[in-house]
Amino acid sequence: MSNLYNVSSTPHIRGKMSTQLIMLIVVISLLPACGFGVYNFGLRALFVLLFSVASCVLSEYVFNLITKRPNSISDLSAVVTGLLLGMNLPSSVPYFVPVLGGFFAIIVVKMLFGGLGQNFMNPALGARCFLLISFPKLMTDFVYNGASGATPLAQVKNGGCPDLHKMIIGNIPGTIGETSMIAIVLGACIMIMFGIIDLTISGTYIVSFGIFLLAFAGKGFDYTFLCYHLAGGGLMLGAFFMATDYVTRPYTKKGQVIYGIFLGFLTAIFRVFSPSAEGVSYAIIIGNLIVPLIDRITVPKPFGCEKTKKEGAK
Amino acid sequence: MGRNTFKGGIHPYDGKDLSKDKPIESFKPGKLLYYPLSQHIGAPAKAIVNKDDRVLRGQMIAEAGGFVSAPIYASVSGVIKGIEKHRVVSGDMVDCIVLENDEKYEEAEPINTAKLEDMSRDDIIGVVGKAGIIGMGGAGFPTHVKLSPKDSDAIEYVIVNCAECEPYLTSDYRKMLEEPDKLIKGLSIEVSLFKNAKGILAVEDNKMDCVELITEKAKEYSNIEVLPLKTKYPQGSERQLIYACTKRKINSKMLPADAGCVVNNVDTVISIYKAVVEGKPLMDRIVTVTGDAINNPKNFEVPVGTIYSELLEAAGGFKTEPKKVISGGPMMGMALFTLDVPVTKASSALLCMTKDDVSEFKQTQCINCGRCAQVCPSRLLPGFVADYADAYDEEMFLKYGGLECVECGSCSYVCPARKHLAQSIKSMRKIQLAKKKK
Numbered sequence: 092m093s094n095l096y097n098v099s100s101t102p103h104i105r106g107k108m109s110t111q112l113i114m115l116i117v118v119i120s121l122l123p124a125c126g127f128g129v130y131n132f133g134l135r136a137l138f139v140l141l142f143s144v145a146s147c148v149l150s151e152y153v154f155n156l157i158t159k160r161p162n163s164i165s166d167l168s169a170v171v172t173g174l175l176l177g178m179n180l181p182s183s184v185p186y187f188v189p190v191l192g193g194f195f196a197i198i199v200v201k202m203l204f205g206g207l208g209q210n211f212m213n214p215a216l217g218a219r220c221f222l223l224i225s226f227p228k229l230m231t232d233f234v235y236n237g238a239s240g241a242t243p244l245a246q247v248k249n250g251g252c253p254d255l256h257k258m259i260i261g262n263i264p265g266t267i268g269e270t271s272m273i274a275i276v277l278g279a280c281i282m283i284m285f286g287i288i289d290l291t292i293s294g295t296y297i298v299s300f301g302i303f304l305l306a307f308a309g310k311g312f313d314y315t316f317l318c319y320h321l322a323g324g325g326l327m328l329g330a331f332f333m334a335t336d337y338v339t340r341p342y343t344k345k346g347q348v349i350y351g352i353f354l355g356f357l358t359a360i361f362r363v364f365s366p367s368a369e370g371v372s373y374a375i376i377i378g379n380l381i382v383p384l385i386d387r388i389t390v391p392k393p394f395g396c397e398k399t400k401k402e403g404a405k
Numbered sequence: 406m407g408r409n410t411f412k413g414g415i416h417p418y419d420g421k422d423l424s425k426d427k428p429i430e431s432f433k434p435g436k437l438l439y440y441p442l443s444q445h446i447g448a449p450a451k452a453i454v455n456k457d458d459r460v461l462r463g464q465m466i467a468e469a470g471g472f473v474s475a476p477i478y479a480s481v482s483g484v485i486k487g488i489e490k491h492r493v494v495s496g497d498m499v500d501c502i503v504l505e506n507d508e509k510y511e512e513a514e515p516i517n518t519a520k521l522e523d524m525s526r527d528d529i530i531g532v533v534g535k536a537g538i539i540g541m542g543g544a545g546f547p548t549h550v551k552l553s554p555k556d557s558d559a560i561e562y563v564i565v566n567c568a569e570c571e572p573y574l575t576s577d578y579r580k581m582l583e584e585p586d587k588l589i590k591g592l593s594i595e596v597s598l599f600k601n602a603k604g605i606l607a608v609e610d611n612k613m614d615c616v617e618l619i620t621e622k623a624k625e626y627s628n629i630e631v632l633p634l635k636t637k638y639p640q641g642s643e644r645q646l647i648y649a650c651t652k653r654k655i656n657s658k659m660l661p662a663d664a665g666c667v668v669n670n671v672d673t674v675i676s677i678y679k680a681v682v683e684g685k686p687l688m689d690r691i692v693t694v695t696g697d698a699i700n701n702p703k704n705f706e707v708p709v710g711t712i713y714s715e716l717l718e719a720a721g722g723f724k725t726e727p728k729k730v731i732s733g734g735p736m737m738g739m740a741l742f743t744l745d746v747p748v749t750k751a752s753s754a755l756l757c758m759t760k761d762d763v764s765e766f767k768q769t770q771c772i773n774c775g776r777c778a779q780v781c782p783s784r785l786l787p788g789f790v791a792d793y794a795d796a797y798d799e800e801m802f803l804k805y806g807g808l809e810c811v812e813c814g815s816c817s818y819v820c821p822a823r824k825h826l827a828q829s830i831k832s833m834r835k836i837q838l839a840k841k842k843k
Contacts, residue, residue, distance in 0.1 A: 096730045097761045098496070098740040100828035102814030103731055104417060104572070105762040110772055110821045166769065208770040208822070337774040342786060393806035394412075394783040395644060395656030 110207075114167035116285050120278035121174045121332065127274040128267035132182035132235070136267045142186050144173030146193025154202045168207050172196050175215035175332060178268020179325070179372070180222070183234040188226065192218040212379045213339050216372050223372070235264035244323035244368040247316070255315065258322040269328045272321075279331035291344055293330040295351025296358075300326065303359035320362060329371035330354075339379040346382075346389035354378045408610055410635035411645040413782040415815045417638055417736070419611070420573040424695040424702040429579050431706045432719060433508075438710030439491045439501040439747035440466065440477050445545040447473030452502055456487045461513035462708075463686055466502050469534070475547045475750075476537040479504055480688040480708030482511040494732045494739050494746050501747065504710065515684025526557075526598050529681055536680035537687045537750070542566060542641065542670035543733060545751040548677065551669070552598055554662035560599040561665040564650050565592055565674050567608040567615065568634060568641030571734025574754050576691035577671040579704045581608070581615045584675055585622045591678030593626055595669070602667075604629040605650050611636040638736060639813040643668050645782050657809050692748055694720040696757035698727035707748050713755055714744035728761040736814045766823040777816035777826055783809045787816035791826040794833035802833055810834055 129137045147169040155162050176192050196218035201210045223230045233242055242265050243253035257263055261271025269275075282288045304320055305312060320326070334340065334354055341350045354374050361370025443449035448470035460466055460479040467477040486503040493499050517532045524532075534549030554560060565588070569577040581588060588606075596604040606623065608616050610633045620631040634640055634649050644655050646668060653664040661668050669677075672690060679685040688709055695702040700721030707716065713732070717723070731738040732746070733753055744755075777787035785806050793802040807830060816826040 095742040096740070097728055097764050098742050099729075099761075099763040100825065100831065101738065101740075101812070102736040102817050102827060103729060103738065103740060103758070103761070103763060104735040104818065105766060105823060106415070106417070106819045106821075108776075108819065108821045109766075109823065110769055113772075113774070113821055163769075168772075206770065208772045337772045340773070342773060342775050342778060342788070390786065390789075390805060391778075391784050393656065393785055393809035394648075395654040395659070396806065396809060397654070 110166050110168070113287055114171050116282065116287055117171050117332075118167060118174060120281040120287075121171070121178070121268070123274040123277045124178060124268045124271060124328065125174060127261055127271040128178065128182070131261060131270060132267060136182040138186065139180055139182055139184060139189050139267060140174065140177035143177035143180070143189035143193050144170055146190040147173035147176065147197050150194050150197035151202065154198055160206070163206060166207060169197060172201070172214045175268075176218050178328065179215060179219045179266050181230065181233050181265075182267050183232055183239075184229050188222060188229060192222050195221050208338055210338055211383070212376055213333050213336050216333055216376050219372050220376055233264035233266075240264045242323065242368065243319065244362075247319045247323065248368045253319070255318055255322065258319070266325065269325045272327050275327040275331055282331070288331070288335040291347040292334050292340060292351045295348050296330045296334055296354045297321065297326070299352040299355030300358050301355075303356050304363065307359050307363040324362075324369050325371040326358065329375055334375050334378070339382060341382050341385040341389065343386070343389045343391060345391070346385040349385050349389070350378055350382065353381065408633055408635040409649040410637055410640065411648050411782055412784065413780045413815065414637040414639060414645075415780050415818050416636075417572050417818060420695070421575050421578070421611075423573065423697075423699075424693050424704055425575045425578055427575075427579075427703045429583055429691060429704045429706050432708070432711065432716065434481060434506060434708050434711040435715050436506055437486070437712070438481060438483075438504045438506060438708065439712065440479075440504065440710045441491070441493050441499050441501045441747065441749060442467055442477070443499060444477065444709075444749040444751060445475045445539040445547055447471065447475070447547055447550075449500075450474060450477050452488055454485045454502065456485055458485045459483070460485060460504065461511045463513035463516070463688060465686070466504070469537075473547055473550050475539050476535065476686075477502070477709075478537055478686040478688050479513075480710055481506045482509050483507040492743065492746050494741065494749065494752065496739075496742065516686050517681060517684040521594065521682060524681070529594060529598060532680050533677055535686070536676065538673060538676045538680060539687070539750050540670055541672040541676070541690060541751060541753070543737065543751050543753060545749075548669065548673055551661075551667055552595070554660075554667070557598065558600050559665050560602045560662065560667055562605055562651055562667070563592065563595050563599065563602050564605045564607055564646060564666055564668045565671060566641050566643070566646055566668055567606055567612075567671050568646060569612070569671075570609060570636075570638045570640040570642075571736055571738075571753075572638070573695050573756050574693050574734050575695070575704055576693045576753050578612055578615060580671050580675060580691055581612070581619060585619050587675045587678045588671060589619065589623050589626065589629060590682070591674040591676075592629060594677060594681055595667070595674065596628055599667070602628075606631045607634055607646055607650050608632070609634050609636040609640055638815065639782055639811065642782060642811050642813055644811060687750060690748070690750060690752065692716060692752055693754040695754060696727065698723050698725050698757035698759045700724045709748055709750055711748045712744070713741070713746055713748065716748070716755055717744060717757075723757065725759050727757040727759055728764070729758045731756040731758070736818070737812070763825075768824050769822045771822050771824060774821060776819040776821065780815040780819050782813060782815065783811055785809060787826045787830065788824075791816075791824065791829040794829040797833075799837065803837065807833060808837060
């Protein structure tokens with residue numbers, strides 16, 4: 092035999108979807124919200140985003156270089172983390188904040204635990220909470236149209252009545268990527284279209300949040316109050332882009348429903364009972380921590396073994 | 406659209422257009438034919454011929470080595486050259502009877518001359534066993550064993566697996582189109598073996614022309630039904646097929662008979678007809694020679710024992726040098742490193758591809774996307790199961806249902822991290838099954 096052919100175990104063909112392609116679609120889905128953020132807050136928002144992305148990608152590159160691991164930045168996951176982190180920052184932060192945040196997200200939360208797929212916490216949110224605790228002033232200083240102001244959600248907390256239309260379109264103060272409900276939902280539609288995410292987590296999260304919120308607030312069914320909370324703050328961004336992060340969400344559909352309800356429960360508690368108006372980031376981070384437990388209790392019964400439960404246990 | 410199916414599964418590029426419109430051509434083999442003694446599941450057959458014996462086409466050259474075994478017949482007339490080690494599809498060197506073709510194609514006496522009406526249930530099963538008929542979909546389980554369950558009255562469905570869900574394969578499709586009468590007659594013989602049974606021809610709905618044709622032909626049989634199924638891989642996997650047809654579920658510890666079912670491949674059913682009615686043992690089978698590296702993809706009726714490289718020449722040779730050559734379909738077939746191996750009763754295709762996805766893509770880390778769990782027809786969590794297999798954690802592997810895997814490969818197909826999930830799980834399953842046997 093002059094030449095031998097390749098051999099391998101089955102199957103011999105593979106699907107089109109790759110990690111890189113998934114991340115690329117996520118990046119594209121984030122662009123409407125980013126674009127709106129830049130339009131809303133001006134060029135400074137763009138620089139915050141760029142610094143954040145650059146810091147994430149560079150951190151991963153240098154970490155791989157130092158630890159002599161194969162270079163992994165081409166999977167684009169660092170770009171996604173960078174964008175998400177930038178979108179979670181106010182446009183007015185000094186540039187060292189996104190740089191430091193990117194470093195923390197990639198090195199501490201992701202790479203030290205083994206890189207992509209091994210982190211137990213969403214890197215962007217981990218970094219955001221780190222920054223929020225370290226620089227509370229900078230991180231809650233929302234400049235909009237040249238003036239610092241309270242976010243609509245904070246206004247609601249203090250009994251104010253912001254304009255609901257503006258909240259849905261996004262012409263409000265807030266972090267760069269969270270203000271426009273429309274842009275976020277548009278991005279989510281792109282992801283759903285390509286089969287990147289489905290509505291299991293986002294849907295149960297948002298619905299259960301609404302129910303728990305009304306229950307805890309004790310105002311009865313107050314429609315405008317509910318709408319303020321759905322459109323305001325980081326709920327939409329969190330529900331569609333961060334709670335759905337593959338690495339830090341449960342594996343099975345059943346687990347994802349439990350996870351979504353748990354997130355809704357926590358977010359409602361934080362928003363109603365905590366002095367700060369926001370709660371999505373903390374809720375998702377705490378949710379991340381119980382994911383391994385959820386995975387353990389939601390292992391499905393294999394096909395054909397459902398009824399023979401007792402026999403199988405012996 | 407409301408068609409019966411199962412949960413999970415994938416939709417790979419099916420490539421059937423390459424060969425689906427090519428009528429079956431009869432193939433005349435070359436000088437030497439090789440008959441591996443073990444072409445089926447169970448005990449290997451025992452050779453009953455000696456060197457320099459002259460045999461005829463349709464003469465038994467190896468007898469069954471036990472109840473779960475099948476005899477082997479010469480597919481051409483010629484002279485036995487001896488028993489030699491020769492390479493087979495799996496890559497092993499195994500004992501093969503070598504037959505030199507004299508190209509006269511003299512036929513031996515039929516193995517059955519009794520009229521169907523006069524034959525008892527045991528007579529029919531006896532002929533099926535004698536004809537060396539095995540599951541021709543790939544597994545190669547002796548058919549007469551399937552037809553003799555413990556309680557034959559408990560069998561309610563005889564299902565013919567016409568799904569052909571493997572991409573590229575068109576052998577069953579051509580067989581259905583060209584010999585529908587034999588298929589349906591064969592099924593009615595099978596159904597007659599079981600008092601309470603009815604026949605189901607389960608066809609994927611990408612072959613609606615077949616569905617129409619055989620529905621028309623099956624009209625006169627009140628106990629035979631044609632059931633179109635949703636086109637999805639692995640629709641033709643036995644457990645998934647039974648579920649799609651009857652909504653009954655079986656697991657790895659059960660046989661189809663436990664759910665009141667007998668499942669056979671199209672070619673197997675036609676072979677039953679040929680054995681019982683025409684007295685012909687299993688000597689030939691349909692092999693699809695296809696793939697983007699092939700000049701002229703075709704469906705051949707090939708005498709068992711033919712060397713693959715001869716089929717390649719008959720299909721016009723390579724258009725471009727292939728990267729990967731597979732015996733069977735791309736999802737579950739065996740990759741060949743050489744074409745110097747014989748066609749067996751269970752070979753369904755020679756697939757030559759210019760691209761090898763497996764060597765092209767690099768494995769990366771799992772990102773926990775859950776796609777493998779979504780497509781797994783056995784409803785496992787392949788990501789976890791494969792991890793336990795890699796870590797050789799037997800306890801957790803079994804706990805997470807590793808033995809329930811049907812080895813369809815859907816998980817590896819969808820994995821965006823290109824992990825070899827099916828490979829890990831398959832290797833561990835083999836170890837565990839071997840341990841169980843002890």
